[in-house]
Amino acid sequence: xxxxxxxxxxxxxxxxLAVVAVLGLAVTGCANQASTGGSGTSxxxxxxxxxxxxxxxxxxxxxxxxxxxxxxxxxxLTLAYIGAETGANAQLGINIFNGVQLAIDQHxxxxxxxxxxxxxxxxxxxxxxxxxxxxxxxxxxxxxGVVGLPFSxxxxxxxxxxxxxxxxxxxxxxxxxxxxxxxxxTFFRGLGNDSVQGPAAAKFAVDTLKSKKVYLVQDDSDxxxxxxxxxxxxxxxxxxxxxxxxxxxxxxxAVVSKIMNAKPDAVYYAGYYAEGAPFDQQLVAKGFKGxxxxxxxxxxxxxxxxxxxxxxxxxxxxxCIPGELIPSFETAYKSAFNLEPGTYSIEGYDVxxxxxxxxxxxxxxxxxxxxxxxxxxxxxxxKHYKWDSKGELATPAVxxxxxxxxxxxxxxxxxx
Amino acid sequence: xxxxxISFDIPSLMQxxxxxxxxxLTFGAIYGLxxxxxxxxxxVLNLINFAHSEVFIIGCYGVxxxxxxxxxxxxxxxxxxxxxxxxxxxxxxxxxxxxAVTALALExxxxxxxxxxxxxxxxxxxxxxxxxxAIQYGIFLVRGASPxxxxxxxxxxxxxxxxxxxxxSQQIIIVIAAIILMVATDQFIRRSRTGRxxxxxxxxxxxxxxxxxxxxxxxxxTFVIGGLLAGAGALFYVMKVPSGVFYAGGFxxxxxxFAAAVLxxxxxxxxxxxxxxxxxxxxxxxxxxxxxxxWTDVVAFVVLVLVLLLKPTGILxxxxxxxxx
Numbered sequence: 001x002x003x004x005x006x007x008x009x010x011x012x013x014x015x016x017l018a019v020v021a022v023l024g025l026a027v028t029g030c031a032n033q034a035s036t037g038g039s040g041t042s043x044x045x046x047x048x049x050x051x052x053x054x055x056x057x058x059x060x061x062x063x064x065x066x067x068x069x070x071x072x073x074x075x076x077l078t079l080a081y082i083g084a085e086t087g088a089n090a091q092l093g094i095n096i097f098n099g100v101q102l103a104i105d106q107h108x109x110x111x112x113x114x115x116x117x118x119x120x121x122x123x124x125x126x127x128x129x130x131x132x133x134x135x136x137x138x139x140x141x142x143x144x145g146v147v148g149l150p151f152s153x154x155x156x157x158x159x160x161x162x163x164x165x166x167x168x169x170x171x172x173x174x175x176x177x178x179x180x181x182x183x184x185x186t187f188f189r190g191l192g193n194d195s196v197q198g199p200a201a202a203k204f205a206v207d208t209l210k211s212k213k214v215y216l217v218q219d220d221s222d223x224x225x226x227x228x229x230x231x232x233x234x235x236x237x238x239x240x241x242x243x244x245x246x247x248x249x250x251x252x253x254a255v256v257s258k259i260m261n262a263k264p265d266a267v268y269y270a271g272y273y274a275e276g277a278p279f280d281q282q283l284v285a286k287g288f289k290g291x292x293x294x295x296x297x298x299x300x301x302x303x304x305x306x307x308x309x310x311x312x313x314x315x316x317x318x319x320c321i322p323g324e325l326i327p328s329f330e331t332a333y334k335s336a337f338n339l340e341p342g343t344y345s346i347e348g349y350d351v352x353x354x355x356x357x358x359x360x361x362x363x364x365x366x367x368x369x370x371x372x373x374x375x376x377x378x379x380x381x382x383k384h385y386k387w388d389s390k391g392e393l394a395t396p397a398v399x400x401x402x403x404x405x406x407x408x409x410x411x412x413x414x415x416x
Numbered sequence: 417x418x419x420x421x422i423s424f425d426i427p428s429l430m431q432x433x434x435x436x437x438x439x440x441l442t443f444g445a446i447y448g449l450x451x452x453x454x455x456x457x458x459x460v461l462n463l464i465n466f467a468h469s470e471v472f473i474i475g476c477y478g479v480x481x482x483x484x485x486x487x488x489x490x491x492x493x494x495x496x497x498x499x500x501x502x503x504x505x506x507x508x509x510x511x512x513x514x515x516a517v518t519a520l521a522l523e524x525x526x527x528x529x530x531x532x533x534x535x536x537x538x539x540x541x542x543x544x545x546x547x548x549x550a551i552q553y554g555i556f557l558v559r560g561a562s563p564x565x566x567x568x569x570x571x572x573x574x575x576x577x578x579x580x581x582x583x584x585s586q587q588i589i590i591v592i593a594a595i596i597l598m599v600a601t602d603q604f605i606r607r608s609r610t611g612r613x614x615x616x617x618x619x620x621x622x623x624x625x626x627x628x629x630x631x632x633x634x635x636x637x638t639f640v641i642g643g644l645l646a647g648a649g650a651l652f653y654v655m656k657v658p659s660g661v662f663y664a665g666g667f668x669x670x671x672x673x674f675a676a677a678v679l680x681x682x683x684x685x686x687x688x689x690x691x692x693x694x695x696x697x698x699x700x701x702x703x704x705x706x707x708x709x710x711w712t713d714v715v716a717f718v719v720l721v722l723v724l725l726l727k728p729t730g731i732l733x734x735x736x737x738x739x740x741x
Contacts, residue, residue, distance in 0.1 A: 087561060124561075220710065246710050250563070250660035253443075254703045254712070257435035258428065261581075278566060278659040281490065285572060287582070306566055306659060308490025 048209055050402055052409040056325045059379030065103040065353045066110035071360035078117035079104060079355055080137050081348075082148040082169075087124030088248070088274035091302045092343060093150050096172050099323075099348030100147050102336050107356045116359055119143065123154050127222075130154035131161065138165040144369050145169070145355035147348055151272075151297075152176030152223035155187070162186045168370040170354065172347035175296060175319060176226040180390040188373055188387050190351040191344075192319030192396030194223075197295060198230020200398040200415025201268060201317040206238050208400070208414065209291050209315065211265035216242040217255060217279070219271030227270040227295055240264050245275055252279045256286045265290045272297040277306035284310035296320055299343045304406055316401040321346050321382035322410040329381055350380035429705045434581035436700040442587045442656060444696020445594035449649035450673035451680070451688035452601060453519070453642030459618040459683035460638045462537070463527065466544040469670020470551035471519045471643050475650030476661045477555070478514030482507040483567045483654075490566040490658070500570055504651070512647030519643030522547055523636060548667075555663040563662035569655050590652045597648055598689045601641065605685055610637055618683065668713055672699070675720035681730030690731060695719060 081100050084093030097120055104118045119140070121133035130149060137143055138161055146162070146169035149155045155174040162169050163184045170188040171179075177195040179187060205211045214235050218228035232239060241262045243255045256279075259267060267283065267290065269276045276298035283292065284307075292314045294303065299316035307314070323346030324330050333341045333349075358372035377386040387393060400414035429436070450472050457465045465471075486503045487493070493500060526547045530539055572586035605611035613634045616624035625631050653669070654661060672695060680691025695716055702715030723730060 088563075090562075244707075244710060250665065251443075251657045253439040253656070254432075254436065254700060257432050257439060258704070261431055261435065278657075281566060281568070281658065285568070285586075286584070287574070306490060308566065308568060309492060310490070 050208070050400070050411045052402070052404060053322075053412045054325065056322060056410070058321075058326055058382055059384060062379045062381045063353055063357050064381070065107040065349075065356050067107070067357060067360045069110045071111040071114040073114035073116075073359055073362070073364055075115060076117065076142050077114075077144055077359055077364055078119055078140070078142045079352060080119045080121060080140075080143045080146045080148075082121040082130075082133055082137055082146055083123055083150040083154070084125035085120060085122040087126060089125045089151070089272045089297070091273075091300050092173065092297070093125065095300070095342030095345045096147065096150055096348035098333070098337050098339070099172070099341070099345040099350075100352040102333055103349045103352035103356060105336065106332070107353075107360075111360065114360060116356060117142070123149060125151050125154060127151075127153035127157040130158050134158040134161050138162060138167050143167070144359070144364060144366055145373075147172060147352050147355070150174060150344070151221070152179060152226065153221045155179050156182075156222050159184045159187055166366050166370060168355070168366065168373050170351040170373065172351050173296065173320070173344045174223070176222050177230065178222075178226060180392050184391070185374075186370060188351075188391040189393065190347045190385070191393070192398055193392065194227040194230045194295075196396060196415065197317055197319050197398050198227055198232075199234035201227075201293065201295065202231050202234025202236075202238075204315070204317055204400055204414045205266050205268060205291075205293055206235070209266055209293075211291065212238060213240040213262070213264040213266075214238050215240055215259050215262055215264035215267045217259075217267060217269050217271075218242070218244055219275055220244060220246045221271065223297060224271040231268055231270060235268075245271070245279065247275065249275055250278060252282045255279070256283050256288070259283065260286055260288065266293055267291070268293045268295075269298060270295055273300050273303040273306065277303045277311070280314060281307040281310040284313060288313075291315055293317065296343060299401060299408060301342065301408065304403060304408070311403050311406075314403045316408065317398055317414065318343065318401060319396050319398045320344055321397070322399060322401075323347075323349070323382065325410065326381055346382045350382055350385065353380060354385055423707055424705055425707045426705065428707070429701060432704050433701075434579050436704050437697065438578075438581065438583050438587050440697035440700035441693055442590045442696070443699065444676075444693035445591045446649050446652050446656065446692075447669070447673045447676040447695055448598055448689045448692025449594050449645045449652070450669065451677040451692050452598065452645045452685065454674050454677040455680075455682055455685060455688045456605075456614070456638045456642045458677070459685075460614060460635055461527070461531075461540075463540050464544065464674070464682075465522070465527075465642075466541070466670075466674075467522055467526070467547040467551060468519075468642065468646065469666035469673075470548050470555075471515050471522065471666075472646040472650055472653075472670060472673075473555070473661070473663070473666030474518040474551070475511040475515035475643075475647035476654055476665065477559075477564070478647065479507045479511040479651050479654045480564045480567050480661050482510040483569070484565070488567045488569065490568055492568050492571045504569060508648060508651045511650045512644045515647030515650060516640045516643035518551070519639040519646070520636060523639040528632075548670075552663050552667070559663060561663070563659050563665070566659040567654060568658050586655060590656060594649070594652060595689070597645060598685075601645065602685045602689075604641075610634070614638055672713070672716045675716050675723075677730075678720060679723050679730055681732040681734045683734045684730065684732045687730055687732040687734075694731075 081097040084090045123130040150173045152174045172190045175194045177193045218224040280292045296318035304311045323341040358369045363369045363372040397413045398415040400411045453468045572584035574582040613629045617634045676691035676695040680687025703712040
């Protein structure tokens with residue numbers, strides 16, 4: 001009995017030693033590689049050098065939130081932001097409502113006779129949760145205009161609620177093309193849609209990055225599906241494979257395996273950063289050396305924060321304007337929030353300005369403000385705003401961005 | 417694929433067969449480690465401890481907090497190999513302890529009071545589900561909905577090549593370490609005095625008590641062993657899925673591990689290993705065969721349903737006590 005116990009003890013010690021030894025051997029192998037190969041994502045020979053742009057041309061006589069400073073309006077008028085304040089992709093929402101907040105603050109500071117309120121409603125960016133906050137907002141009589149909703153799925157789910165109450169809402173960021181095909185008269189889009197972004201992204205991958213083989217991965221959101229379809233059409237024969245992931249997915253090993261076997265030069269990911277960042281990271285960890293191209297939904301510093309060094313292979317396409325290159329906006333945003341403007345901050349600011357200028361002109365009821373936005377035709381800080389009958393802008397630009405030293409920097413217009 | 421709701425992509429499965437196999441085994445090994453916790457507790461108490469998935473996720477938090485405080489992050493660490501091994505071992509120990517303490521607390525707070533008043537089995541089941549949600553949303557309150565920042569432990573390197581598919585160091589570490597842990601557990605249950613106690617209680621609790629086995633102590637030990645293994649599984653899971661740690665992150669993995677335990681034969685220690693590896697493989701093959709990631713979980717649950725329909729006792733049978741008395 002005693003002897004057997006000692007024997008057991010010995011066996012167990014051997015087993016634990018073996019565990020340590022195996023772990024040790026394997027980690028040693030890897031760590032050596034890591035020290036010689038760096039992050040494994042350093043520029044390969046084929047990487048195209050795309051210089052960052054440091055200035056963009058923007059309209060000279062933009063309408064600003066401050067207006068002429070003489071606006072008079074009744075008290076209690078309110079603009080609302082409805083969209084993600086929390087949730088997996090919250091940062092995109094935060095970028096937007098900061099832009100809106102800045103516009104309203106500038107307006108109220110300049111116009112003592114017209115103080116506009118600001119309310120925020122949180123959807124978590126989730127189509128299944130968005131109807132509650134939207135219903136609540138449309139039933140608050142003091143709300144005359146809305147900035148939102150930021151994402152395509154939630155916009156699709158709630159467009160009818162706005163339509164029923166005749167409440168104008170301008171999305172600063174939802175890019176699914178079908179959103180303007182629902183016959184809604186209250187929906188306006190403050191940027192280009194994915195039937196512009198998709199082909200521009202395909203052209204960017206093939207012509208600019210010189211990728212002969214592109215692998216397309218989409219998520220299961222309305223946004224991802226629409227964008228993937230638009231991009232697929234543009235890629236034609238350069239598309240070597242496609243796959244789907246789901247919202248909330250954390251493990252991408254099966255997709256990564258397929259991509260490693262297909263050996264593409266670039267992967268285009270149609271989805272948001274919450275899945276895009278870990279996906280890129282797992283791709284690079286498996287030894288992928290090509291480019292990772294994400295759309296506007298992935299273009300945020302959170303992508304870099306979550307993917308780490310792996311993100312140095314990332315490029316982004318976005319029908320949004322780099323607000324950080326508009327000096328007056330950058331300075332004001334930075335002093336207000338102690339942050340650089342993010343993706344869609346300038347769009348949030350500009351569309352809020354459109355609504356504020358209407359209020360200043362006495363359009364203080366829902367129907368009046370809706371009519372005002374319909375016939376709007378003026379420059380914003382980032383671009384010209386004039387909507388067609390469906391609520392789309394004419395000739396929106398798509399910008400390209402790259403990751404440079406842990407920051408997302410614009411590389412200029414890649415398509416119109 | 418776009419027209420019909422389901423399609424079978426056989427060329428893709430042929431092309432990706434080996435990578436699906438190696439990834440499947442890697443996940444299977446993790447499922448196996450977690451499945452042991454379900455199996456051991458079921459063997460001893462005839463209780464399906466649904467909160468075991470939370471025992472696992474607490475271990476993940478232990479691992480992530482340890483590594484984050486040691487300076488690990490999304491970037492590949494620049495430390496030397498020995499320092500990395502040391503840090504990983506520390507994270508392993510913290511993860512195992514965190515999970516074991518959770519499992520033990522669960523036993524004490526949720527199950528023991530029920531046992532004392534001879535509650536019906538349904539009460540145990542509902543309590544288990546309740547405990548699972550309580551822990552999940554407890555984490556949610558403290559850490560919010562966002563996942564913890566990714567933790568990269570090391571850059572996996574190719575070790576060898578099978579028919580053109582690279583097997584990397586990460587896969588080898590996970591599979592070998594997990595199998596060693598599981599074999600060690602099996603040997604412990606088979607040979608040690610405590611193991612004999614566990615088997616005795618599993619076989620016939622009353623007689624075991626009459627023979628001088630301290631049943632309460634054996635139950636506690638069983639929960640602790642299950643917790644330790646889940647904590648080890650947590651380290652490997654974070655190694656494989658660096659950004660997978662959030663409040664509900666253990667839930668699906670827990671159900672898959674439970675499916676693995678049932679597949680191998682719940683209550684059967686070797687069955688958990690076999691079931692885990694098989695389920696990992698089936699899930700990965702199914703996912704690639706059916707075309708996209710939306711199917712991984714579905715395949716695992718279909719397997720669970722089929723096993724329950726066709727062979728409820730699982731592949732190796734359900735008895736821990738009788739099999740090797």
